[in-house]
Amino acid sequence: MKEQRKRMLDRSILKHAVKDSFIKLNPMIMMKNPVMFVVEIGTLVVLLMLLFPGYFGTGKEMGFNLAVFVILLFTLLFANFAEALAEGRGKAQAASLKKSKQDTKANKLVGNNIQVVNSTELRKGDIVVVSQGEMIPGDGEVIEGLASVDESAITGESAPVIKESGGDFCSVTGGTRVVSDRVKVRITTEPGETFIDKMISLVEGAKRQKTPNEIALNTLLISLTIIFLIVVVTLAPIARHFNIDLPVPVLISLLVCLIPTTIGGLLSAIGIAGMDRVTQFNVLAMSGKAVEASGDINTMILDKTGTITFGNRMASEFVPVGNVEKAELVKWAAMSSIKDETPEGRSVLELMRKQEYTLEETLATGGTFIEFKAETRMSGMDLADGRKVRKGAVDSVRQWIISQKGHVPADLEEKANQVASEGGTPLAVALDDQIYGIIYLKDTVKPGMKERFDQLREMGIRTIMCTGDNPLTAATIAREAGVDDFVAESKPEDKIAVIRREQEQGKLVAMTGDGTNDAPALAQADVGLAMNSGTVAAKEAANMVDLDSDPSKIIEVVAIGKQLLMTRGALTTFSIANDVAKYFAIIPAMFMLAIPQMGALNVMGLGSPLSAILSALIFNAVIIPLLIPLAMRGVKYKPMSSDRLLGRNLLIYGLGGMVVPFVGIKAIDLLVHLWI
Numbered sequence: 001m002k003e004q005r006k007r008m009l010d011r012s013i014l015k016h017a018v019k020d021s022f023i024k025l026n027p028m029i030m031m032k033n034p035v036m037f038v039v040e041i042g043t044l045v046v047l048l049m050l051l052f053p054g055y056f057g058t059g060k061e062m063g064f065n066l067a068v069f070v071i072l073l074f075t076l077l078f079a080n081f082a083e084a085l086a087e088g089r090g091k092a093q094a095a096s097l098k099k100s101k102q103d104t105k106a107n108k109l110v111g112n113n114i115q116v117v118n119s120t121e122l123r124k125g126d127i128v129v130v131s132q133g134e135m136i137p138g139d140g141e142v143i144e145g146l147a148s149v150d151e152s153a154i155t156g157e158s159a160p161v162i163k164e165s166g167g168d169f170c171s172v173t174g175g176t177r178v179v180s181d182r183v184k185v186r187i188t189t190e191p192g193e194t195f196i197d198k199m200i201s202l203v204e205g206a207k208r209q210k211t212p213n214e215i216a217l218n219t220l221l222i223s224l225t226i227i228f229l230i231v232v233v234t235l236a237p238i239a240r241h242f243n244i245d246l247p248v249p250v251l252i253s254l255l256v257c258l259i260p261t262t263i264g265g266l267l268s269a270i271g272i273a274g275m276d277r278v279t280q281f282n283v284l285a286m287s288g289k290a291v292e293a294s295g296d297i298n299t300m301i302l303d304k305t306g307t308i309t310f311g312n313r314m315a316s317e318f319v320p321v322g323n324v325e326k327a328e329l330v331k332w333a334a335m336s337s338i339k340d341e342t343p344e345g346r347s348v349l350e351l352m353r354k355q356e357y358t359l360e361e362t363l364a365t366g367g368t369f370i371e372f373k374a375e376t377r378m379s380g381m382d383l384a385d386g387r388k389v390r391k392g393a394v395d396s397v398r399q400w401i402i403s404q405k406g407h408v409p410a411d412l413e414e415k416a417n418q419v420a421s422e423g424g425t426p427l428a429v430a431l432d433d434q435i436y437g438i439i440y441l442k443d444t445v446k447p448g449m450k451e452r453f454d455q456l457r458e459m460g461i462r463t464i465m466c467t468g469d470n471p472l473t474a475a476t477i478a479r480e481a482g483v484d485d486f487v488a489e490s491k492p493e494d495k496i497a498v499i500r501r502e503q504e505q506g507k508l509v510a511m512t513g514d515g516t517n518d519a520p521a522l523a524q525a526d527v528g529l530a531m532n533s534g535t536v537a538a539k540e541a542a543n544m545v546d547l548d549s550d551p552s553k554i555i556e557v558v559a560i561g562k563q564l565l566m567t568r569g570a571l572t573t574f575s576i577a578n579d580v581a582k583y584f585a586i587i588p589a590m591f592m593l594a595i596p597q598m599g600a601l602n603v604m605g606l607g608s609p610l611s612a613i614l615s616a617l618i619f620n621a622v623i624i625p626l627l628i629p630l631a632m633r634g635v636k637y638k639p640m641s642s643d644r645l646l647g648r649n650l651l652i653y654g655l656g657g658m659v660v661p662f663v664g665i666k667a668i669d670l671l672v673h674l675w676i
């Protein structure tokens, strides 16, 4: 898939785009683009004049009229081609996804028996068993077992990923393949609504809706078109009043040159290409609106572990407190982690083995495991003999000890702060009413984070790190990474509170997350990016899913969104500036046609009135395909404040838009004048 995405303009996409350019001439389709629809009506009028010259009394200008007709037709085809080309890659991708969505057999669990059914017959709530080598028949959650799954059909990534029941890595996607072991999966979607189905309709653009920004721009373009339509229509009777006869094809040429055809022709291609850039980045955006919103983000909420830091928070040291023996600390640290399947929990046992301590497994027999929860920030075990072991955030364990009427050793604070000030996470270990010491969880800030946050600041985006960790660790990591602000000891509901607070100040907020407890915040954020590895709830709440499950990608997504908005702004500026310049070519020419004495108006020194009009019209047509690469690729984006950006773009695209047509029309006129 990834390979396919990279091949941007292969032959079959081009061929399809050419074919689609003609299909899109259908007025019912054209109507959706009012600016180009006006061009189409003009083209049809000129065609009628060509077909029935007697009726219109236009016999003698046949050559000129034919030229106008052909140029107008190409203007339409060029605009259609831009859109078709932008759609092409998505369509090709959809076709290859459809291929991978072949029907499979599913081993459905009915009572205690397995019944083989078609994957299309599976409904929400059904339970299936999938073994090594088999295709997962639908989207769901692993409810029993652990397996490695090849997800390359959707992510393009060939390394298998581990899926296991419970926790944040339980969601599986239909169409992916189990490469080892065997799992029980509860189906979570109805047929036709699966992730692959959604992906197909997204990349295909089947349900593409105009975004608020596009609608606003379209309204502007329609208003301009109506204004120029009125101007041109009233021009004819006024001219006639002064005994000047302006032929209809000349008026149509004038109209087409004046209305914003460049941006009108490229507008939808810009939007589609922007979405496509996000897709190529292996991010699925549920709507164009989400991509655009990411271009307007003011605040970005990031979590610490796994986003700013590598997230493989590993136990690296056992630090006893008071006069506790290290062996005692290790014993209880291990006991609290014996069934703790989090990476942190597993790393405690690994460190124990590495330091050559042995686990007293029998102690755990009959005990009840206390699972880690973000709310309690602790995990542990209630032993069969009534004793309780806990490990967790120092503050939480301290409170727990106090509630157990225990005592907090004097050096706990100092030793915990030592770990935290190095950016590590201290976990306190306690048994009943005694704290034994600290587990030092080491995590490192990803390289290049500071530069990225500097860039975000230049873009005018404020970054807030929300972490469940203690304030000192949070402060150290925040400083090291260069985020603007942080919230420590934050529980899942605190993230929503931060988002709401920002939104109440009129800001647009982006965040990433993967857990079920992130889902409400992902839904609340204006841009919510869920990890593909995350839970179904998170993916459903978010408006984007990162197939590579790299939370720091939110930074690039914002850059792509900005680039999309900028590209649209730049080409609009260019288009409107262009039309102003075309005035100078076509209006004088028109009057010279009627009153040859007005030659002084010919400021551009164009060959003849007719060649001036045709040259302006040709320029108006060819500028569309010439700008297709820019529309598809997007304008170059450098992080800077919106004000400076606006100023810069006005200069480049506004001034450029004025100058380019003068040069272009003059050059075309030199050629056209050779045979007119």
Ligand SMILES: Nc1ncnc2c1ncn2[C@@H]1O[C@H](COP(=O)(O)OP(=O)(O)OP(=O)(O)O)[C@@H](O)[C@H]1O
Pocket: 303, 304, 305, 306, 340, 342, 344, 345, 372, 373, 374, 377, 378, 379, 391, 392, 393, 394, 425, 426, 427, 466, 467, 468, 469, 470
């Ligand atoms: N397996 C575990 N057992 C006990 N305590 C844990 C465990 N994992 C984490 N903790 C403690 O709970 C705190 C909160 O963890 P949580 O995963 O909610 O947030 P976090 O990973 O620190 O922050 P972030 O939101 O940046 O990912 C941690 O800072 C740590 O002190």
Ligand SMILES: [K+]
Pocket: 256, 257, 258, 259, 260, 261, 262, 579, 620
């Ligand atoms: K135009």
Ligand SMILES: [Mg+2]
Pocket: 303, 305
């Ligand atoms: Mg976390």
